Amino acid sequence: MRNEKEVKVRMNEPNKKMPFAEPKQGSRRVVVMGGSFNPPTLAHLRLMRAAVDALGAEKGIFVPSNHAYVERKMRRQRQEKEVLPEDMRLEMLAAMCKEDSRLAVDTCEYGRDPSAKTFETMETIQEKYPEAELYFVAGGDKLAVIPRWHRKEEFLQRFRLLVTRREGTSPESVIEKQPFLKQHADAFVLLAEPEGIENISSTRVRSLLRAGDERVAEQLHPLVWEILLREGRLNRNADITSFRGAYDFLSNFYATPVEYEGLVYQNAEAAFQAQKCLDRPEREGFCELPANRAKRLGRQVKLRGDWEEIKTELMLEIVRAKFTQNEELAARLLATGDRRLVEGNTWHDVFWGVDQRTGQGENHLGRILMQVRNELKERAAGEK
Incomplete structure (x- = not known):
């Protein structure tokens, strides 16, 4: 011993x-x-x-x-x-x-x-x-x-x-x-x-x-x-399936000013949730809100009658505004190349994203981001 x-x-x-x-x-x-x-x-x-x-x-x-x-x-x-x-x-x-x-x-x-x-x-x-x-x-x-x-x-x-x-x-x-x-x-x-x-x-x-x-x-x-x-060990062709970490800027919760229809919001989520209201004063109430509070308030307002018909087009316009109004974010979106963007989530949103547990979802937000990315590419090509 x-x-x-x-x-x-x-x-x-x-x-x-x-x-x-x-x-x-x-x-x-x-x-x-x-x-x-x-x-x-x-x-x-x-x-x-x-x-x-x-x-x-x-x-x-x-x-x-x-x-x-x-x-x-x-x-x-x-x-x-x-x-x-x-x-x-x-x-x-x-x-x-x-x-x-x-x-x-x-x-x-x-x-x-x-x-x-x-x-x-x-x-x-x-x-x-x-x-x-x-x-x-x-x-x-x-x-x-x-x-x-x-x-x-x-x-x-x-x-x-x-x-x-x-x-x-x-x-x-x-x-x-x-x-x-x-x-x-x-x-x-x-x-x-x-x-x-x-x-x-x-x-x-x-x-x-x-x-x-x-x-x-x-x-x-x-x-x-x-x-x-x-050595090329990072798979740059893989789908981007999480809008967190290095790709948090893809999320609507990302804090960056977004001007839409004459009002400036602190993030795209607030801009989107505000459109559930028809009255401008109600929309103004979303301008200074962080994303989580804006989403919570959006669940409490009286929903406009045509919401389901227009929400996807509104999302496209707001996401487009977010990236065209911020050159740095536009460059980061372009840097994702041709990778598929998937709003993977754990809260079972199968309309805007994909449920990570089941793999099911329509991924409308991801598709909108890819559409805006293509628009930015076309604009950049036209400026050359």
């Missing part, structure tokens, strides 16, 4: 302490994080930094899996076409490490048999840092499979496991209940998962890239994002 002392570790609870082994005389601490990194995300970076900070480690090393292993893993998910090349994953990891001299990448798993085990990886790192005490980062969900690991006894005797702990989970209870883990409890160190990474994952990044959704940039280091763009 190792001699132990208490060292404060960053936890969700204040002043929470966990046992650390006494470092060997003259030794350093090195954190190792393995994975596919397909692609690497801000979650990987923030977790590594949190681990290095908490341990006072000299080095944090990312070890990307080899291509054959990642391909086999992705094939099980039927996503083998989304496996990024080894050199590209290496470039992204290296770019992510640039601004922090404590971080590095080791390609010891490249060229290896895909069946090679984590133990061999840690042995290789140990040879490069013979005086270091190695800590391998593992998610709390991995605890249950550790008893099936290759050379598990030797692994836990020679190395330590830095287990990430999400708020509301209890790795301690898993260790306590599993005899093998409990026997080697002093090999585990718990680290609170950094805030803000719970919704970031490589799987989600790939999904957003596939959908051509530029909100994916929020989950990536800027240099990683640049590499993905350079």
Whole structure:
């Protein structure tokens, strides 16, 4: 058993302490994080930094899996076409490490048999840092499979496991209940998962890239994002199915002045809802309203008798006004190219948009936006 002392570790609870082994005389601490990194995300970076900070480690090393292993893993998910090349994953990891001299990448798993085990990886790192005490980062969900690991006894005797702990989970209870883990409890160190990474994952990044959704940039280091763009990994031909994030300007809720029939509204939604009223004074009551309040008020007014017959044409005129009165918004609409615009929603609006749950909807707002986009293209072509 190792001699132990208490060292404060960053936890969700204040002043929470966990046992650390006494470092060997003259030794350093090195954190190792393995994975596919397909692609690497801000979650990987923030977790590594949190681990290095908490341990006072000299080095944090990312070890990307080899291509054959990642391909086999992705094939099980039927996503083998989304496996990024080894050199590209290496470039992204290296770019992510640039601004922090404590971080590095080791390609010891490249060229290896895909069946090679984590133990061999840690042995290789140990040879490069013979005086270091190695800590391998593992998610709390991995605890249950550790008893099936290759050379598990030797692994836990020679190395330590830095287990990430999400708020509301209890790795301690898993260790306590599993005899093998409990026997080697002093090999585990718990680290609170950094805030803000719970919704970031490589799987989600790939999904957003596939959908051509530029909100994916929020989950990536800027240099990683640049590499993905350079390599054409963002599907620029995919339908735009959400008017949020990078495409929030397509929504009628987007805050931008819209002048229509002599009145200036704060957004297209207010302009549209105001047209439910025939009296100008009633319409004026919508001018200063934010979109959500305008929509709410629009449900309370007495509806003009011809509303159902004219509402689509009114929407076209208001959306046209929104984009022709604002050059920046017009340029952003044109920048969507020929991509299909779909007002996907979760509130079951199947007239103006498409219900994301069922995939059903007439998508009139999306169609109007595409019509206005075509008009802008024709106007731009005529001005040349």
